Amino acid sequence: MDTEKKQSRWTDEELAASVDTYLKILALEEDGQTVDKPLEQRILQEGALINRTTKAVDFRLQNLSFLFVELGLKPNSYPLMANIGSGVAARVEIILASKGVIDLDDYLPTADEETLNRRTEKLRGKKLLGVPEGIEKPKKVTVTTTSYARSPRIKAWILDNAKGICEGCDQPGPFEQADGTRFLEVHHVKHLANRGSDRRSNAVALCPNCHKRCHHANDKDEFTATLYQKVERLKREQLD
Ligand SMILES: [Zn+2]
Ligand SMILES: [Zn+2]
Structure with a gap:
């Protein structure tokens, strides 16, 4: 039965x-x-x-x-x-x-x-079909990551120097922060992961769009080359 x-x-x-x-x-x-x-x-x-x-x-x-x-x-x-x-x-x-x-x-x-x-x-x-439900409670995991100890003095100088204007597109940062300054991010033109230095000659203040462009755009190399041209303090560092 x-x-x-x-x-x-x-x-x-x-x-x-x-x-x-x-x-x-x-x-x-x-x-x-x-x-x-x-x-x-x-x-x-x-x-x-x-x-x-x-x-x-x-x-x-x-x-x-x-x-x-x-x-x-x-x-x-x-x-x-x-x-x-x-x-x-x-x-x-x-x-x-x-x-x-x-x-x-x-x-x-x-x-x-x-x-x-x-x-x-x-x-x-793969052009998947349909709408997924996803995970209601994603598992919390502890991971080991590699980061670089960076100089607050350099970061502060780069941001102060930019005065809220992106050094990539010359537009003001997208929003004002609690302290009244415009939001910008500091990017290392030669990435720290590629042994770039944390010096003024390798760091720029960028809006999030320009920053992501440096990392993900199909023209990231060309865009980075324009940064070297227009930001005078930048110096190309040795390739490893
Ligand atoms: Zn920008
Ligand atoms: Zn970056």
Whole structure:
């Protein structure tokens, strides 16, 4: 009897069989075929999901639709059901990765900014579908980062010298701060990470737009070259 079947933890085999059926239905639908879903579910129940109720099998296939949308993949016609536990979702993601449906690494939450940006760029390149729910309570992690001990005297001089005007675009900083000065950031033209110095000859005061441009724009090298030209105190430092 269906009702006597126990609600035990789903095994990886059960989840993998569900994913197989889900993908099979998806492929048939993509191919324009009409799928007899109750029949597919019965086949599942006669095989790997012999210990599961009809309702449980139906729910599982529905929450695979939810997970597919969360991953940005096109779901099959099963309605979205949201109550997939994060533990099950993580296990299904591993199964999807093993079947080559997703690259697991792309989706892993990370506290490392560079890794986050790399994964973001890769996912953006995939033109994912749908609107993701995300993480309600992101895990707090302690990370070791490398920073440089910088001179407050130099930072103060660079900012005082700029008088609130960006040395990149010559516009005032975007907003006034509590102390009445315009907000600007100090950028090291030769990055500290590339062994640039923390001296007046390597530091500029920039608005956030110009600052981000130095780091991320497709014309960052050309833009940096204009800074060397227009800000007289700047000196190019040795490449390593
Ligand atoms: Zn600017
Ligand atoms: Zn910078």
